[in-house]
Amino acid sequence: xxxxxxxxxxxxxxxxxxxxxxxxxxxxxxxxxxxxxxxxxxxxxxxxxxxxxxxxxxxxxxxxxxxxxxxxxxxxxxxxxxxxxxxxxxxxxxxxxxxxxxxxxxxxxxxxxxxxxxxxxxxxxxxxxxxxxxxxxxxxxxxxxxxxxxxxx
Numbered sequence: 001x002x003x004x005x006x007x008x009x010x011x012x013x014x015x016x017x018x019x020x021x022x023x024x025x026x027x028x029x030x031x032x033x034x035x036x037x038x039x040x041x042x043x044x045x046x047x048x049x050x051x052x053x054x055x056x057x058x059x060x061x062x063x064x065x066x067x068x069x070x071x072x073x074x075x076x077x078x079x080x081x082x083x084x085x086x087x088x089x090x091x092x093x094x095x096x097x098x099x100x101x102x103x104x105x106x107x108x109x110x111x112x113x114x115x116x117x118x119x120x121x122x123x124x125x126x127x128x129x130x131x132x133x134x135x136x137x138x139x140x141x142x143x144x145x146x147x148x149x150x151x152x153x
Contacts, residue, residue, distance in 0.1 A: 024144035065089035100142035
């Protein structure tokens with residue numbers, strides 16, 4: 001990614017970092033380790049198939065609720081009590097205001113074309129990085145608006 005980012009205008013990188021430092025770009029996961037194994041957030045970053053991408057994490061969570069396999073399946077099962085709080089994937093999405101990443105049919109809208117976790121999740125070119133950045137920023141801005149709407153009288 002260093003080469004790709006170095007080929008991206010500095011202003012675009014700074015804007016991306018700035019907008020991804022807003023509340024709409026963050027979510028919470030349980031922070032306590034279970035059985036001394038990595039947390040959800042830790043495994044999101046460590047997994048070669050996810051590499052900290054939230055759209056891919058959300059797909060893993062969707063599959064968890066559907067009792068399907070995913071690169072984070074073992075980790076998500078360890079935190080089953082957390083996910084039971086929301087009763088369903090739809091409940092999880094609604095609680096955390098992730099509606100803007102969900103298609104009308106209930107599937108996850110990915111920031112880049114999705115190939116079922118087969119290839120590297122990292123953008124492989126400046127163009128793909130630009131597409132990823134734009135898709136992520138669209139989501140973050142929409143989620144920031146949802147959060148703002150809920151917090152305004």
